[in-house]
Amino acid sequence: MTTKEFVKNFYQEKQNILNLCFDNQSEYRTLVSTKIEELNLNEIQAKKLKDIISNLLTDSFYTILLGLDGSVSIGNSQESFKIFDEDDNLISESGDLEGLAYEYFHGEDK
Template sequence: MYQPEHQTLVSTKIKGLNLDKIQNEKLKDIISDLLTDTFYTLLLGLDGSAAIGNSQESFKIYDEDNHLICEGGDLEGLAYEYFHENTTF
């Protein structure tokens, strides 16, 4: 198994739990689901379909070359497919 030279704060805390292999896999699944939900919600917030904090606004999103990627309302469907239907683009 790969052991990075420098441990992150999170990996150090997880290691300190002394989980067995099954518990470790379950924790990885929970963290993966948590990150999926977080990224999906952030995309919806940028799309204007959900609030970020106490504010719900719509944003235009541009790439690094200043090309419009999407305008408010365009991301919700694609984000759902990607994060919840395991669709690859």
């Protein structure tokens, strides 16, 4: 896996979680989707809530990636990490994730 694929997978996971939050059709619904449905929101309210949750997930995933990159702290500790795949191939070391994370989570093109 490349650094870009690593970041892209985080972005795709964020999108998957967001979609599951608003999935009312699936046989395997999440607790969050059930709770959101119980709110009986109208279309405008549901869109606003979806935007809020999307922003929360963006901030969370982006911060995790920057934390792994050493750009921000995770909890009370700030250090960089080297990320390896299961075959011990280097995916990322300090400074590799920040730009790609910004591109995926805050850029216009995904």
